[in-house]
Amino acid sequence: MSGEPLLSIEGVNVYLGAGRREVRILSDLSLSIAAGEMVGMVGESGCGKTMTGLAILRLLPEVARCEGRIRFEGSDLLALDEPAMAQIRGRRIAMIFQDAASALDPVFTVGHQIAETIRAHFRVGMKEARERAIDALDKVGIPAPRQRYGDYPHQFSGGMRQRVMIAIALSCEPRLLIADEPTTALDVTVQAQVIDLLIARASESGTALLFITHDLGVLAQACARILTMYAGELVEDGAVDAVLSRPQHPYTAGLLRSLPRLSAPKTVLPAIPGRVLGPGEGGAGCRFASRCTYALDPCARRQSLLRLDHRHVRCWRSRDLDLPGARA
């Protein structure tokens, strides 16, 4: 990586609720994404994956408070006024959500919804926007795009709707695309098509990708780098192949071990004992310590994200632990 990264997040904390009820749902989040980089974020429900995406776009719910620094293409996103932020949303940073059916407006044609996005960011007439929208539909593999332009979302299948979402997101050639569980609702064979499409279109236009998922397999297929989130914290950040073959945070290793397809059939799956700490629960120490087989006394102290070779790990023991990975 040379020069300034496309996106850099430094020491971001997100709080929900007010006064004494306030709880921290994201803590000490620091990461950067280079131009054109494909980064995947994995973690279980409630770990703060979606909140990270929303924080970058400043779309957090009104009761949330965000502190820290989010720099994107040289500007501090948290310091921008709303009109300036609106110029970035959709144009420089786009987001795709899991549920394409509810993300699309049912009363407008899909073509109209793509053209609307284009016209919000470029000074083009309706005719030009229409042509660009048809082109966008064509690029995401929708057959007969000129005819389908006038169809409504309900006339598309789940996989096709997610293609439309990708078309809208990429229509303004953003520099960063945040895809939040874009294939979770799809069947395996359709999921494979959509992942391939997303990667192909993003790399063509040099768009960086932040791919949020709970599925390690999907992540491995789509991304070069993996970010593991646990209970509101980033716990591991490294190259996909390196992390999967030799995880350095006990939670990443535990997640890999509990996958059914990686253990012998009909054997007891090595599940992670205990349960995840909720927001506001736990002290200052490692949030995984109560479930970790490697925990020692110093784990009760605050853990910071350590830099090891080409990896960042939030575990003071990571240097001496030899944890099993997905590829023995």
Next chain:
Amino acid sequence: MREATALVATQDLAIHFVNAHGRGRIKAVDGVTLAVARGETFGIIGESGSGKSSLGRALVGLQKPSKGKVLHEGRDLFALNRRDFARHRRDFPIVFQDSATAMDPRMTIAQSVREPLDIAATMAPAARDARVAELLDAVGLAAEHGRRYPRELSGGQNQRATIARALALNPKLIVCDEVVAPLDVSIQADILNLFARLQQLLGLTYVFITHDLGVVAHISDRIAVMYLGKFVEVAPAASLMRTPLHPYAQALLSAEPDPAATAAQRRQRIVLQGEIPSASAPPSGCRFRTRCWRATEQCAATEPPLREIERGRLVACHHVDSTALAAGDSAAQADTSSRATGMAPASL
């Protein structure tokens, strides 16, 4: 596996629905014959619209078939009179995907688990509370969880409660329909372990319906691969995972993202074109031919029967014979790369 000795069997089972416009029929299940032995875990894998859930519902008597039979221990389930039917169904409960809606929100967990005991009334009322405590304990819930309402429990805990309820009347077989689909990986592992432990303890038989290959491969003895209302392949779990024979089974195995795959393996996967066709107008001949890279004229003309090509291995494909098996794993592996590139761009 003789159907007469099987715990649950179907004979040429079909479930057709009249579609919303009143014309045409949706053939959700279209001619499925299966036999599940006592103590076995029979996995059914398929994508949405394959008919796997309709089949599961028919197995426990929740869905009347349009054609064919469901046999429970050799007796035709839908030929029983009302009383026998009700009594029979107690031995064959079903657990659904969405545990939160499967439980009555106004009843505590203990009340929900007790309900089948109250309805069956085979046990003295005084003994029922003790039985509830025993059931909660068996699925790893504390007595304290029993006093709570479904909304106060996590997804994993609710799923444990629905399993406790399914166990209440000492069933012989449990149909599990996507029971771990909405759960996080670490909780999913807990629940799969629970199913395995209960099977050992109680000698249960499972029909495990899922779209998740990792899950079905881990828990099943035999697996049926379902596509558009039909079984396209039935095989012992290990054989299917090692050498899938039907092109759809091969594509399914290849498309499932595997975190342990190397970068080279990931590039070699087969990505099918298009989506599953509508069950109201399935393609002629072989139903998979519109997405299949091996399809020929024969596939459009005649439907391949599900035939046994080796003991315990059934495949419905004109292009698969016993030589495919003899060729072994290495050939199947080498074939993958050419398939991935030589795929016909089938459009639907």
